[in-house]
Amino acid sequence: MSKLVEEAIASVPVEEKKYSSKDFQSDQDVRWCPGCGDYSILAQTQRVMPDLGIPRHKTVFVSGIGCSSRFPYYMDTYGFHSIHGRATAVASGLKMARPDLSVWVVTGDGDGMSIGGNHFIHLLRRNLDIKVLLFNNQIYGLTKGQYSPTSEKGKVTKSTPFGSLDYPFNPAALALGSSASFVARTLDRDPKHMQTVLKRAAAHRGTSFVEIYQNCNVFNDGAFFQFTEKDSKDDHIVILEHEKPLVFGKDRDKGIRLNGFTPEVVSLKDGKYSVNDLLVHNETDTTLSFILADMTYKPNLPRPVGIFLSVDRSCYEQEMDRQIAAAIEKRGVGDMKKLLNSGETWVIN
Amino acid sequence: MAEKQTQSLDEVTIRFAGDSGDGMQLTGTQFTNTTALLGNDLSTLPDFPAEIRAPQGTLFGVSGFQIHFGSKEIHTPGDQCDVLVAMNSAALKVNLGSLVDGGHIIANTDGFNDRNLKLAGYSSNPLKDGSLSKFRIYEVDITKLTALALQDMGLSSKIVDRSKNFFALGMMYWMYNRPVDSTMEWIKKKFGSKPEIMEANVRVLKAGWNYGETTEIFAVRYEVARANLPAGKYRNITGNQACAWGLMAAARKAKLDLFLGTYPITPASDILHELAMYKNFGVKTFQAEDEIAGVTAAIGAAFGGALGVTTTSGPGVALKTEALGLAVMVELPLICCNIQRGGPSTGLPTKTEQADLMQAMYGRNGEAPIPIVAASTPADCFEAVFEAARIALKYMTPVFFLSDGYLGNGSEPWLIPDYDDFPDISPKFRTDPEGFLPYLRDESTLARPWAIPGTPGLEHRIGGLEKQHLTGNVSYDPQNHEHMIKLRAEKVDRIADDIPPAVVDGEPEGELLVVGWGSTYGAIRSAVGRVREKGMKVSHLQLRHLNPFPKNTGEVLYKFKHVLVPEMNLGQLSKILRSKYLVPAVSLNKVQGLPFKAVELENAILDILKGSK
Numbered sequence: 001m002s003k004l005v006e007e008a009i010a011s012v013p014v015e016e017k018k019y020s021s022k023d024f025q026s027d028q029d030v031r032w033c034p035g036c037g038d039y040s041i042l043a044q045t046q047r048v049m050p051d052l053g054i055p056r057h058k059t060v061f062v063s064g065i066g067c068s069s070r071f072p073y074y075m076d077t078y079g080f081h082s083i084h085g086r087a088t089a090v091a092s093g094l095k096m097a098r099p100d101l102s103v104w105v106v107t108g109d110g111d112g113m114s115i116g117g118n119h120f121i122h123l124l125r126r127n128l129d130i131k132v133l134l135f136n137n138q139i140y141g142l143t144k145g146q147y148s149p150t151s152e153k154g155k156v157t158k159s160t161p162f163g164s165l166d167y168p169f170n171p172a173a174l175a176l177g178s179s180a181s182f183v184a185r186t187l188d189r190d191p192k193h194m195q196t197v198l199k200r201a202a203a204h205r206g207t208s209f210v211e212i213y214q215n216c217n218v219f220n221d222g223a224f225f226q227f228t229e230k231d232s233k234d235d236h237i238v239i240l241e242h243e244k245p246l247v248f249g250k251d252r253d254k255g256i257r258l259n260g261f262t263p264e265v266v267s268l269k270d271g272k273y274s275v276n277d278l279l280v281h282n283e284t285d286t287t288l289s290f291i292l293a294d295m296t297y298k299p300n301l302p303r304p305v306g307i308f309l310s311v312d313r314s315c316y317e318q319e320m321d322r323q324i325a326a327a328i329e330k331r332g333v334g335d336m337k338k339l340l341n342s343g344e345t346w347v348i349n
Numbered sequence: 350m351a352e353k354q355t356q357s358l359d360e361v362t363i364r365f366a367g368d369s370g371d372g373m374q375l376t377g378t379q380f381t382n383t384t385a386l387l388g389n390d391l392s393t394l395p396d397f398p399a400e401i402r403a404p405q406g407t408l409f410g411v412s413g414f415q416i417h418f419g420s421k422e423i424h425t426p427g428d429q430c431d432v433l434v435a436m437n438s439a440a441l442k443v444n445l446g447s448l449v450d451g452g453h454i455i456a457n458t459d460g461f462n463d464r465n466l467k468l469a470g471y472s473s474n475p476l477k478d479g480s481l482s483k484f485r486i487y488e489v490d491i492t493k494l495t496a497l498a499l500q501d502m503g504l505s506s507k508i509v510d511r512s513k514n515f516f517a518l519g520m521m522y523w524m525y526n527r528p529v530d531s532t533m534e535w536i537k538k539k540f541g542s543k544p545e546i547m548e549a550n551v552r553v554l555k556a557g558w559n560y561g562e563t564t565e566i567f568a569v570r571y572e573v574a575r576a577n578l579p580a581g582k583y584r585n586i587t588g589n590q591a592c593a594w595g596l597m598a599a600a601r602k603a604k605l606d607l608f609l610g611t612y613p614i615t616p617a618s619d620i621l622h623e624l625a626m627y628k629n630f631g632v633k634t635f636q637a638e639d640e641i642a643g644v645t646a647a648i649g650a651a652f653g654g655a656l657g658v659t660t661t662s663g664p665g666v667a668l669k670t671e672a673l674g675l676a677v678m679v680e681l682p683l684i685c686c687n688i689q690r691g692g693p694s695t696g697l698p699t700k701t702e703q704a705d706l707m708q709a710m711y712g713r714n715g716e717a718p719i720p721i722v723a724a725s726t727p728a729d730c731f732e733a734v735f736e737a738a739r740i741a742l743k744y745m746t747p748v749f750f751l752s753d754g755y756l757g758n759g760s761e762p763w764l765i766p767d768y769d770d771f772p773d774i775s776p777k778f779r780t781d782p783e784g785f786l787p788y789l790r791d792e793s794t795l796a797r798p799w800a801i802p803g804t805p806g807l808e809h810r811i812g813g814l815e816k817q818h819l820t821g822n823v824s825y826d827p828q829n830h831e832h833m834i835k836l837r838a839e840k841v842d843r844i845a846d847d848i849p850p851a852v853v854d855g856e857p858e859g860e861l862l863v864v865g866w867g868s869t870y871g872a873i874r875s876a877v878g879r880v881r882e883k884g885m886k887v888s889h890l891q892l893r894h895l896n897p898f899p900k901n902t903g904e905v906l907y908k909f910k911h912v913l914v915p916e917m918n919l920g921q922l923s924k925i926l927r928s929k930y931l932v933p934a935v936s937l938n939k940v941q942g943l944p945f946k947a948v949e950l951e952n953a954i955l956d957i958l959k960g961s962k
Contacts, residue, residue: 008778078802081812093646098653327628334630
C-alpha cells in the first residue's frame with residue numbers, strides 16, 4: 001500500500017469500541033422477499049462480525065449480481081456491489097492492492113457458478129485471503145425463477161418447461177477441484193452451525209469457501225427442507241466434525257463407513273458395526289475431502305455439512321508483496337529518473 | 350582490392366525480411382539501436398505474422414522489420430524501402446512490392462533453392478530469370494558463409510542456422526558505416542551463460558562485416574550523417590515501453606501504487622512484460638484469468654486507493670465493456686489502454702488499425718462517457734498515458750488511452766524528458782467523516798470524493814445500480830436518474846477546461862486543414878511537409894484529446910474551406926467531427942493493417958488543393 005493511502009488512513013483517529021451486531025447494520029431497508037433465507041445469513045454474519053476483532057472500517061463486502069449480491073448494502077462496512085459474476089475478481093484486485101483489509105465476497109449459485117465460474121475457480125487456486133459466501137438456492141431468483149447451475153436435472157422452470165437437461169454443479173467438489181484451502185457447507189436454517197462455520201472461515205488464512213444452502217421461498221421453496229427441517233434433517237445430513245466419526249440419524253444410530261474408497265451407510269444398531277468402524281473426519285486430509293464432497297447428490301447417502309477441508313497454503317497477495325520486497329532489497333527502491341536515463345543513451349549537442 | 354567508394358545519403362529505408370524463425374525482429378532492433386546511438390533520426394515498423402513459427406519458407410511465415418533513418422527529421426518508417434534484405438524467396442515475394450524502383454536486394458541465395466522457390470510460388474528463380482531487372486541484386490550465400498565462419502566450432506546445424514541473421518546484420522553495418530560494438534555488447538550480455546552461442550554470434554557478426562569490407566560485390570558503402578535533432582540526451586523507445594514507463598511515472602507522481610490487471614493479448618502484452626520487471630518500483634502486475642478479471646481487478650484495486658490500469662487490444666476492450674460502465678457508475682479512476690489492432694473479431698492481431706475510436710467513445714450500454722487520450726508517436730505514449738492518468742485521478746473517471754500496433758511496436762529516438770518537470774498529480778483522499786457523502790461532488794471538477802476502505806468513519810457502499818445524488822444510495826427515481834446521467838456527462842465535458850487548446854501547425858486559416866489522431870501523425874507530418882515544399886499551403890491539426898475535444902476545436906475547423914481526416918478506419922473521427930461541429934469533413938481511409946504512406950496523404954492533399962482552384 002502506498003504512503004499516501006497509509007497516511008490518509010492514519011490521519012483519522014480510531015475510537016476503540018466494542019462492536020455489537022447492530023454496528024454492522026446499515027441504514028438501508030432490507031428488500032429481500034419476506035421469508036427469504038438471506039435474512040438469516042445476514043443476521044448470522046452481523047452477529048459474528050463483532051467477535052472477529054476486525055474493525056468495521058477494515059471490512060469490505062464485495063458482491064456481484066443477484067438477490068444475494070444486495071448483501072453489501074445492508075452491512076455497515078465498506079461495500080462494493082459490482083457486476084454479474086465478477087465479485088471474486090474485483091475482490092482479488094482489492095486484496096492485492098490492500099492486503100490489510102478483511103475482504104468478503106457474497107455470491108450466489110448463478111453469479112458464482114455460472115457467469116462467474118471462471119473467476120471463482122481462479123480465486124481458489126490463487127488462494128487470496130478472501131472469504132467467499134455462496135448462497136446456494138438452486139434457482140435464479142432475481143430474474144424470477146429460471147433453473148441455475150446447481151438445480152437438479154429435470155428441473156421444471158419458466159425457462160425449462162420440459163425439465164432442465166444440465167447436470168448440476170457440486171460447489172464443494174468444484175472448489176476442491178480448484179485447489180481450495182478451505183471448503184465448508186452450512187444451512188440458512190441452522191444459525192448456530194452457520195455462525196461456527198463463518199468464524200472458522202474468517203479465521204482461515206487463504207480463500208475460504210462457504211456454501212450456504214439458502215431457501216428461496218418464492219421460486220424454489222423447500223429445496224433443502226430435507227436437510228434443514230426438524231423431522232427430516234437428522235436422517236439426511238451428516239455433520240462433519242474434525243477427528244470425529246461420521247455418525248448421524250435421529251437416534252445417532254447410523255454412520256458412514258468407507259468401503260474401499262466408497263462411503264456407505266451402516267447401522268450401529270444391529271451389532272455388525274460399531275463407531276470404531278466408521279470414517280473419522282480429518283479436515284486436513286485433502287483426499288478425504290474429495291470423497292466427502294462426492295457424497296453430495298448421492299441418493300443413499302446423507303448430505304455432508306460442515307468443514308470439508310481446512311489446510312494452510314501460502315496466499316497470493318502475500319507472495320506478491322514478498323516479491324516486491326525482495327526486488328527492493330536487491331535493487332533498491334526504483335528511481336524513475338535513473339530508469340529514464342538507463343540503458344543505451346546518447347547526447348546530441 | 351580497389352578502395353571502396355563512400356556515398357552520402359540523407360535518408361535510407363531498409364527492410365529486413367525472412368522466416369518468422371530467422372530472427373528478423375532481433376536483427377532490425379539491433380540495427381535500430383546502433384543507428385540511434387549514431388544520432389540519426391529514425392522510425393521503425395515491425396511487421397510480423399500472427400503465427401509464432403509458421404512453416405519454413407512459406408509466404409505467410411514471412412516476418413519483416415523496416416527502419417527509416419536519416420540525417421533529417423524522420424516521421425514515418427518509410428513509404429517504400431531502398432534496400433530489401435531477403436533471407437529467402439518468400440521474403441522477396443512478400444516484400445518486393447514495397448521496394449522502390451532501382452532499390453537494392455540483398456538475397457540469401459540458399460533461400461532460393463528449388464524447395465524455397467516452390468513454397469514461395471516461383472516457377473523460376475527470380476534472381477536469375479531477369480524479372481528483377483529494375484532492381485540491383487546482390488547475391489550472397491549467407492547460410493554457407495555463416496557455416497564456414499563456424500566450421501571449426503563443432504556446433505549443431507541448428508545453432509549454425511540460427512546465427513545467420515547476424516551475418517546479414519554485420520553486412521548491413523558495413524554497408525551503412527555502423528560499428529558492430531553495441532551489438533557485440535548485447536550478444537555478450539544476452540548469451541553470457543551460453544559461451545558457445547555467444548562466440549558463434551560474435552564471429553558471424555564480424556564475418557558479415559568483413560565480407561562487406563573484402564568482397565568485390567559491394568563497390569559502394571553509404572554514410573548517413575547524424576540528424577540535426579534538438580540538443581539533449583536521447584534513447585530509443587517503443588510505444589509499449591513508453592506506455593509502461595509513463596504509467597510508472599504517473600503512479601510515482603500520484604504517490605500511488607501502480608496496479609495492472611491484464612490478460613495477454615497482441616499487441617499489448619509487451620506493456621505487461623515491461624511493467625512486470627519493475628517490482629522494485631512497487632508495481633503490482635496481475636495476469637488475470639481473462640480480460641474481464643483484468644479490468645475488474647483493476648477497479649477493485651482503485652477502490653482500495655491504487656492507480657488501477659488495464660491494458661488490452663480491441664477484442665479485450667469488447668470484453669471489458671461492462672466493467673468500464675461500472676467504473677463510470679462508481680466513478681473510480683481507471684486507465685484502459687487499448688493498443689488497437691486490425692478488427693473486427695480476432696481480425697489482424699499483429700497488424701495496426703485505428704478502428705476502435707467509436708468503441709472507446711460510445712461502446713457501452715447506457716450513457717457512459719469516458720475521456721479519451723490518443724498518443725501520436727511511439728515516444729509520445731509516455732506523455733499521453735501520463736495525461737490519461739492525470740485526468741482519471743482528478744476527475745474520478747475511467748479514461749481510455751489509445752495507441753495501436755504500429756505505435757506500440759514501433760520505435761523512435763526520444764529526447765529523455767526531465768522527470769522533475771512532470772506535475773504532481775497526487776489525489777486527495779477523503780478522510781474527514783464530518784459531512785461525508787460518497788457522491789457529494791467537487792464544485793469545479795464534479796469529481797466525487799475518493800474515500801478508501803480502511804478509513805474510519807467513511808464506511809459506504811458503491812455499486813453499479815443508479816446512485817442517488819449526494820448519498821450514493823440506490824435510487825430508482827426517474828428525475829434523479831436523468832440528473833445523474835447529466836452530471837456524469839458534464840463532469841467529462843468540463844475536462845475541456847483543463848486541457849490545452851487545439852494548436853494548428855501551419856496557417857491558422859485557409860484552404861485545407863488535415864486533422865489526424867493517433868499514429869497517423871508521422872505520415873501526415875511528412876505529407877504536409879512535402880506539399881509545403883512544393884510551395885502550397887496546408888495546415889495540420891493532430892488531436893490528442895478526443896473526448897472531450899479541446900474547447901476551440903470548432904473555431905479551428907470553421908476557419909478552413911476543406912477539412913481532410915485521414916484515418917486507418919472507415920471514417921470514425923470524421924463522423925464525430927461532422928456530427929459535433931457540422932463541418933463537411935472529408936474522410937480518407939486506409940484499412941489494410943498498415944500505416945498510411947506519406948505519398949498517399951500527399952496525393953490526397955494535392956487533389957483537394959488542385960480541385961479547389
